[in-house]
Amino acid sequence: MVKPKIICVTGGKGGTGKTMVAVNLATMFKNRGYKVLLIDGDVENPNTYLLLNGKLKNKTEVLYFLPKIIEEKCNKCGLCAENCATHALLYIKNSFPIPISTVCSGCKLCYKICPTNAIDADLKIIGWIYTSSAFNIDLFLGELKPSEASSAAIVKTLMEKLKKVIEIDQNKYDVVILDTAPGAHCDVEELINHADFIVPVTEPTRFGKLDLLRIIELIELLEKEYKVIVNRSSLLGFKEKFLLELEEKGIELLGDIPLDEDIVSSYCQGIPLMEIKRNSDKSGMGYQSFNEIFKNLIEWGEFVK
Ligand code: SF4
Numbered sequence: 001m002v003k004p005k006i007i008c009v010t011g012g013k014g015g016t017g018k019t020m021v022a023v024n025l026a027t028m029f030k031n032r033g034y035k036v037l038l039i040d041g042d043v044e045n046p047n048t049y050l051l052l053n054g055k056l057k058n059k060t061e062v063l064y065f066l067p068k069i070i071e072e073k074c075n076k077c078g079l080c081a082e083n084c085a086t087h088a089l090l091y092i093k094n095s096f097p098i099p100i101s102t103v104c105s106g107c108k109l110c111y112k113i114c115p116t117n118a119i120d121a122d123l124k125i126i127g128w129i130y131t132s133s134a135f136n137i138d139l140f141l142g143e144l145k146p147s148e149a150s151s152a153a154i155v156k157t158l159m160e161k162l163k164k165v166i167e168i169d170q171n172k173y174d175v176v177i178l179d180t181a182p183g184a185h186c187d188v189e190e191l192i193n194h195a196d197f198i199v200p201v202t203e204p205t206r207f208g209k210l211d212l213l214r215i216i217e218l219i220e221l222l223e224k225e226y227k228v229i230v231n232r233s234s235l236l237g238f239k240e241k242f243l244l245e246l247e248e249k250g251i252e253l254l255g256d257i258p259l260d261e262d263i264v265s266s267y268c269q270g271i272p273l274m275e276i277k278r279n280s281d282k283s284g285m286g287y288q289s290f291n292e293i294f295k296n297l298i299e300w301g302e303f304v305k
Pocket residue numbers: 069073074075076077078079080081097113114115116117118119
């Protein structure tokens with residue numbers, strides 16, 4: 001492989017087991033000898049490191065640009081406010097513009113176009129990026145500072161970091177797995193946009209189906225390939241009906257994962273099931289279902305090594 005193949009594990013709703021799937025997929029690739037990077041883009045609730053029994057290291061601040069008007073230099077022309085796409089500069093004729101931080105996207109356009117250099121950068125910390133490693137899987141993780149709203153800027157910083165790593169050495173990783181936040185918003189869109197293969201994780205409930213259809217709408221809008229994993233598929237015996245409903249809608253399945261004690265136990269230990277099973281008894285429905293999913297994924301993504 002000349003550049004890493006990027007798989008995005010996502011899901012329309014929280015609690016479907018998307019992070020559990022992401023860490024186990026990362027583990028299976030690693031067990032097969034692939035160089036794997038896992039990126040946790042669920043920046044409001046980043047917890048992949050907990051499921052990898054890892055520790056967060058190498059904390060770096062993510063700074064966000066906000067415009068600061070230097071009144072001595074400002075001629076009150078209003079050019080900055082006129083061109084601000086998010087209307088984050090309140091401007092009344094013959095007055096100094098007033099920045100509204102809650103709607104500012106940090107794009108720096110005002111800073112670049114001001115004819116008198118009257119805009120300065122008012123940088124603030126909106127979160128952090130960590131790098132770590134566990135079970136021979138590298139991890140990048142973003143964390144949004146409490147009370148901050150610019151989660152998309154943290155996700156963008158994670159993807160810029162990935163881009164830099166690939167630019168320096170495109171063979172550093174064979175596979176990159178992105179774990180998104182739940183929902184179908186701009187953070188999730190950013191990660192889906194960077195991926196080659198999208199794996200939405202759902203569960204066989206009415207809410208699960210509704211949110212799955214929502215995330216599929218976004219994936220199709222972005223013209224990406226996807227295949228679905230149904231987690232907790234044996235829940236209340238609705239599996240067959242749910243799978244049939246997906247089939248009727250033309251939704252392709254990557255596989256399903258039944259309720260399984262081994263999965264719960266691995267979750268409690270903070271060690272991926274497929275790491276525990278690497279050197280131990282290979283029985284169990286959880287192990288078998290992940291193996292089947294991995295086989296389908298290798299075939300779908302034409303992974304060769
Ligand atoms: S573009 Fe510059 S000079 Fe004009 S109003 Fe904005 S800050 Fe002031």
